[in-house]
Amino acid sequence: MQTVVAPTDHPDRLKDAVSQAVDLLKRGECVALPTETVYGLAADAMNPEAVAKIFAAKERPAFDPLIVHLSHRDRLEEVAMVPEEIAKDVARITEHFWPGPLTLVLPKSAAVPDLVTSGLPTVAVRMSANPIFRRVVTSLAQPLAAPSANRFGRISPTSAAAVVKELDGRIPLIVDGGACHAGIESTIISITPRKEGKPLIRVLRAGPVTKEDLQPFGKVEFANHHTEAGEKPEVPGQMPSHYAPRTPLRLLEKPEDFQPEEGKRYALLSYRGGEEDGYLFLTDWLQSLTLSPGSGKLPEAAVRFFHCLRALDECGADEIVAEPLPERGMGVALMEKLRRAAAK
Ligand code: AMP
Ligand code: MG
Numbered sequence: 001m002q003t004v005v006a007p008t009d010h011p012d013r014l015k016d017a018v019s020q021a022v023d024l025l026k027r028g029e030c031v032a033l034p035t036e037t038v039y040g041l042a043a044d045a046m047n048p049e050a051v052a053k054i055f056a057a058k059e060r061p062a063f064d065p066l067i068v069h070l071s072h073r074d075r076l077e078e079v080a081m082v083p084e085e086i087a088k089d090v091a092r093i094t095e096h097f098w099p100g101p102l103t104l105v106l107p108k109s110a111a112v113p114d115l116v117t118s119g120l121p122t123v124a125v126r127m128s129a130n131p132i133f134r135r136v137v138t139s140l141a142q143p144l145a146a147p148s149a150n151r152f153g154r155i156s157p158t159s160a161a162a163v164v165k166e167l168d169g170r171i172p173l174i175v176d177g178g179a180c181h182a183g184i185e186s187t188i189i190s191i192t193p194r195k196e197g198k199p200l201i202r203v204l205r206a207g208p209v210t211k212e213d214l215q216p217f218g219k220v221e222f223a224n225h226h227t228e229a230g231e232k233p234e235v236p237g238q239m240p241s242h243y244a245p246r247t248p249l250r251l252l253e254k255p256e257d258f259q260p261e262e263g264k265r266y267a268l269l270s271y272r273g274g275e276e277d278g279y280l281f282l283t284d285w286l287q288s289l290t291l292s293p294g295s296g297k298l299p300e301a302a303v304r305f306f307h308c309l310r311a312l313d314e315c316g317a318d319e320i321v322a323e324p325l326p327e328r329g330m331g332v333a334l335m336e337k338l339r340r341a342a343a344k
Contacts, residue, residue, distance in 0.1 A: 032149040034177030038156040040146030048113040065118040066145040080106035085193040099129035101186040182208040183303035206333035242340040245313035267317035272296030298330040
């Protein structure tokens with residue numbers, strides 16, 4: 001299959017790209033679209049044959065459920081059944097965060113094919129803020145299932161060029177919407193009522209919407225993500241090894257623990273490129289890239305994260321050494337991804 005990359009850098013080209021995408025989606029094909037988090041591989045969520053093509057193109061195992069993207073908040077009831085006890089909370093949360101990088105896990109409606117949810121009784125739902133994605137999902141007038149547009153377990157794509165590297169020849173169309181501005185996958189939450197006060201918000205996957213952002217809406221708690229290989233993860237689809245570069249990656253918590261092996265070439269994924277952090281001159285790095293030079297801003301680190309990881313993966317090093325980031329705000333999601341990238 002030939003993969004076409006459709007530019008959107010002029011209103012006419014944007015219109016053309018959107019209509020190509022909508023035509024293909026109507027015919028049950030899957031297409032790569034930009035979102036504010038990472039590029040998604042989208043298909044009509046209500047068409048199981050189309051959804052099956054996502055799993056095939058990504059080589060994604062059927063037990064890993066997909067996120068369903070809506071065109072409007074008021075279409076939530078088509079895919080989910082919002083329990084009465086949390087209806088007000090769901091309304092407050094979606095009014096505040098949608099469109100945006102927050103996914104809610106809710107009981108699914110019968111209309112959603114089991115393939116989308118991997119047979120689970122729940123469905124993960126969000127509404128993207130990316131204007132191109134929104135145009136496509138609105139014109140199609142159907143929800144879209146859209147996981148990240150990479151081969152299963154690999155580095156998520158934050159540019160059309162990265163999608164080409166992952167899926168060239170496997171999908172008919174990539175809509176090039178430029179770089180993604182959140183840079184990491186959506187935060188996933190579930191909401192449980194409590195006897196008194198605000199509900200319990202469980203963060204099933206850390207992401208751009210942080211614990212601090214969610215706190216006004218409930219008591220926030222992180223689900224247990226740190227499963228060992230072989231153990232069944234609490235959250236479906238959150239494998240111990242994920243976001244993996246082909247080059248082995250080591251998360252080096254303390255610079256003094258580094259003992260370079262003779263003849264091995266190392267690359268550095270630095271947090272803020274600070275000499276005082278002790279990593280910059282540990283060895284003669286083949287290449288070193290910094291997530292947020294100087295100030296170490298976590299949202300900036302998130303935007304650059306997958307791009308830098310991919311570049312280091314391609315630089316020819318034998319091993320990538322990653323500096324830890326502070327585990328607050330978006331740093332929680334980034335550290336989780338580094339741990340998974342480092343897991344075998
Ligand atoms: P992505 O690959 O970014 O589309 O994210 C899909 C992830 O969302 C899956 O790997 C799961 O971890 C999570 N997910 C999807 N559906 C559910 C669900 N029904 N319950 C809990 N987590 C879900
Ligand atoms: Mg993914």
